[in-house]
Every structure is written in structure tokens, then in C-alpha cells.
Amino acid sequence: MWIKFVLLSALSVCALASPIALIIDAPSPMPREVAFSFRQELDQAFGETGYRFTWIDRAKMRPEDSFPDLVVVRFQSECRMDTPTPRVTAGGPHALAWTHRTGQEMLPFMEVDCARVRNMLRVVANGEPMAARQEMIGRALGRVVAHELYHVLTGSPAHAVAGIAQPSLSPAHLVSPALGFTPREVNLLAQRSMAAERTQAPLPAAGEPASDSAR
Template sequence: MRFLNVNCLITVAMTTSLAWGFEGLPSLNAPLTLVVQYENQPPAESLVEMRRELNTLLQKSSIQVEWRLREEMKEGTEVSDLVLVKFRGNCRMQTEPVMLDERGPLAFTHTTDGEVLPFSEVLCDKVRVAARSAMHGGQIAQGNTLMGRAMARVLAHEIYHIAGNTKGHTKEGVSRRSLTGAQLIADRIDFDVLGEHALQHRGAR
């Protein structure tokens, strides 16, 4: 297991300066240190559900996630298997439907020279609109919980790209090319066999 200076990686990720070598990138062996930064802090129920759902999605691959906030990380801190995630926009569900173009990616992971970097950005406004479009009845009252579930599934999709060092997608499951609003908030969705294989063979760079 290799250890990296977190300050160096965070500087690269937050400035999206991708002219950087790959020799020192982490191999994704458990536990995975997930350093997150929010433009707007999600409500507590969203955070609880996001962590629960992500753990559920990754448990078959034996990936244990350690959550850290960007502002908690001090200069010189050393961590193993680091992935940086920035949540952009409003991560809080709204009761009324929002008229916003939901086309385009819900999140993206940076790449350079054909390699997938461990730096992802989740676009909360896109996720919120997609998830809200599938809600009805009593689900609306659980909006922030379902928003947390949706964010977890989008995040798991990006971790699949990072773990498998792949830009490709599978035909089914969380790692398919796109997830509908209904799939984002459904009671259950998993990785398919190919997605699980990529996660279980992480770190092959």
C-alpha cells in the first residue's frame, strides 16, 4: 500500500491541473479515503443515506470507505488510497419540481493521457433534478434522504471508473452509461458482474 501527501493531491485536484505524473497515484486497496468538499452542505439525512448506500454498493468488493472533509485535512497529512470528490451546486432536495435541463452528465472524473485520475466532481443540481423527476406521493416527503441515495449511486459510478481505470461502461447496474431518475432513487440497484469485477481488481495501473 502506497501513501501520498494529501496536500499535494488536493492542490492538483482543486485547481484541476492535470499535467501530473502517475507514478505516485494510489492503488485502490481498502480502506479507501474519500476526501469530500461541498459547495453547499447537504442536510444531515442526505449525508447519512449517502454513506449507507455507498457502503452497501461497495461491500461486495470489500472496499471500506473512510470519509474525510476537505477542510479537516491539514498540510502534510498522509493517507492511503485517496479519492477526492467535490459536490458542486445545491445538494438539498426541493419540494417543487425545478425547471432545469437535466441532460448531460451527473458527475465526471478527470482524466489525462488516457488515465483516470482519482478526482471526481458530482453535479448536485443535475442529480437533484433527475431524482426529483422520478418522485411521487410519499417519496416527496423523503426528498433529502432520496437525494442522498442518488448522490451515493452517482459517486459509486465514478469510483468504478477510478477503481477500474476505465472510461468504459457496463450494460447494466450502477456502472451503466447513464442512470435514470427512477434508478437513482429505487429501493435497490447494484453493480452488475462486470462492474463488480472492475472494483475487485482495482489498482491495476
């Protein structure tokens, strides 16, 4: 009973968390199928954590736009399967994506190497119809970006032993029907989103009793 009550309380607080603006900085707009699959996968990965996202195309931003919480997601090269695969650049970071840091601090700015993601999918996507391949890269991007968002939102470079937050994702991990965070990471993210929500909560009006969480 107590566990049920705590769980219900946590979910109701999670539902109040303000969305984080994901500023999508890409060399060209993603095809519709890729964008749909990418967003769906990311929303699914964070579904039970309390975090929600809005999607902002950097090319359409206006100077007066401002967002209380934002993360910049910069895609290098085109994230699609219907154009010739770009050459993977030699040297530099070999990761599919990485988050910028200042010392130990994780910055809300990540880069995704789409050429490397496409290259990893080459074998598993071979022979599939184009629509399925576009859906596949969207799903892969959702998992790669979810992995980096885990670092940004927890403020830690640490990894999990399994799931999306494990140190490296294989081609099978990128396209398998279901891959999420393990319960441990979902819990950690839910705690972070609740803490963020508490800091955003307005102060109670004069004479109004403070809630338990405000004490």
C-alpha cells in the same frame, strides 16, 4: 469445494484492503439524512468488492493530513432537497457527474452536478415527505459517485450493460430500492482491490516462507 475455498480466500484478502479516503468537497455540509443515505448506498454498492472508504470533509482537513489512497469528490451546488432547486446551467458537460482524465488516465478527482441530480429527481420526488426526499437524493448521489468510482478504480472509461456502471442512469435507476454492480463488475473490482492489497502487503521477514501470492 474448490470454488468455495477460492471464494473464502478472496473474501479474507478483501477484508484486509486499506480504506480509500473520499475527500468530500462541498459548498456547505450535507444534511444528516442526505449524508447518511449517501454513505450507506456507497458502502452497500462496494460491499462485496473489498473496497472500503473513510469520509473526510475537505473544509476540516489540516495541512499535515495525508492519505495513502484518496479520491476527491467535488459537489457543485447544494446536494439537498429542502432548498429551492438551483438552475441547471446551460452548456458544459450534461452528465450528472464526471471524472477528470489526463489522456486515457483516469484521475482520482470527480465532480458531481447536484443541480442536475436534483432536477432528475423532481418528478419522482414530487409529493413525497421531505425526509423521504432527502433520503432519495442521498441514495441517488451514492449511485452516481459509485459509478464514477468504478471508472477511477478500474482505470477505465468502459461501461457495463446493466447496473450502476451502465452508461446512463435514469431517475428510476437513481431511486429504485436496489441497484448495484452486476456480478461481472463486482468480480473486476474485487480483483483490483486484491491486487492493490498485495502491493501494500509488507515483505515477509527473513527466513519466513513467502506466500503463494508473493511468488
